[in-house]
Amino acid sequence: MYNYTQMDESKIEYVEIAPSSELPNGERMFVEVEGKQIVIFNIAGQFFSIADVCSHDEGPVGEGDLEGCNITCPRHGAQFDVRTGKVTHMPAVVDIPAYPVRVVDGMIQLGVPKE
Numbered sequence: 087m088y089n090y091t092q093m094d095e096s097k098i099e100y101v102e103i104a105p106s107s108e109l110p111n112g113e114r115m116f117v118e119v120e121g122k123q124i125v126i127f128n129i130a131g132q133f134f135s136i137a138d139v140c141s142h143d144e145g146p147v148g149e150g151d152l153e154g155c156n157i158t159c160p161r162h163g164a165q166f167d168v169r170t171g172k173v174t175h176m177p178a179v180v181d182i183p184a185y186p187v188r189v190v191d192g193m194i195q196l197g198v199p200k201e
């Protein structure tokens with residue numbers, strides 16, 4: 087299961103990323119958490135996060151064009167839903183990880199599975 091947004095909260099550990107003011111509406115932020123390349127989006131005031139690694143051929147999917155909640159990998163055009171990591175268009179066939187994001191006291195926190 088790669089959609090960690092659906093995971094039991096007790097199995098998630100939140101890591102502080104940055105003040106939410108640094109990620110305004112319509113912007114994205116690239117981070118590395120526990121060795122994982124991750125991108126966080128602010129879409130209409132809601133925060134979403136996926137792995138910045140395409141399941142097709144490890145392309146930098148986080149740099150792709152975003153339409154609504156659908157992102158297109160710049161390498162070969164696979165598409166994913168940034169809310170769930172679900173693949174929505176070929177050539178990828180495998181979902182990518184999606185991570186929970188919350189804001190606590192003005193700080194963005196990213197949820198990653200506990201080891």
Ligand code: FES
Pocket residue numbers: 140141142143144145146147159160161162163164177178
């Ligand atoms: S690497 Fe993303 S579509 Fe091929």
